[in-house]
């Protein structure tokens with residue numbers, strides 16, 4: 001059975017070197033703010049919503065010049081609520097992003113280099129201590145803002161784990177992390193790329209309802225668990241893949 005390294009190598013060959021996380025570098029250059037703070041805010045806002053909605057909310061924060069720890073810490077809550085409204089759950093999310101902004105401003109004067117000086121386990125623990133930051137969000141921040149070698153587990157990872165036949169996909173977060181991070185090394189870039197590849201694959205091919213198995217870069221190594229034969233055959237319109245899912 002193919003392991004994570006082989007699977008990720010297939011995905012890399014198919015989708016290339018994906019650069020994540022998207023930030024508005026020009027905004028931060030012009031405003032002398034830290035783009036890593038945008039990653040932190042985006043990671044919190046992206047919970048239970050689409051990235052398009054997050055982009056709108058981030059755009060609103062930028063228009064109000066609130067995308068820095070200092071500005072967000074000092075802003076009044078109704079203004080933040082209004083700005084992040086497109087991302088949904090705006091009452092809670094406004095409090096979450098201001099909570100960490102206040103901490104970063106009062107403890108480190110917004111200096112993320114100082115915050116990120118902590119070792120990974122301690123940094124993760126700190127992030128998890130904030131209301132509104134769960135394991136996936138903490139790991140998003142660790143990987144894409146602090147550049148640490150941590151495997152991010154999300155719903156796409158769980159679905160792919162099940163379909164590959166590696167497990168049920170309902171395993172604990174830590175268990176799935178161990179499973180996927182096996183032999184991935186210590187290079188932060190590899191972890192940033194791995195998550196981006198899994199997400200790209202889940203969106204482009206391995207979708208929840210109609211996975212496009214024929215021609216999939218993982219077709220040869222995937223057990224297609226939970227993919228109904230009818231879905232598979234419908235996807236195999238070209239007829240050159242007739243093997244039903246196991």
Ligand code: SF4
Nearest residue numbers: 163206211213216222
């Ligand atoms: S072969 Fe199908 S089920 Fe397996 S990874 Fe590809 S799209 Fe998903």
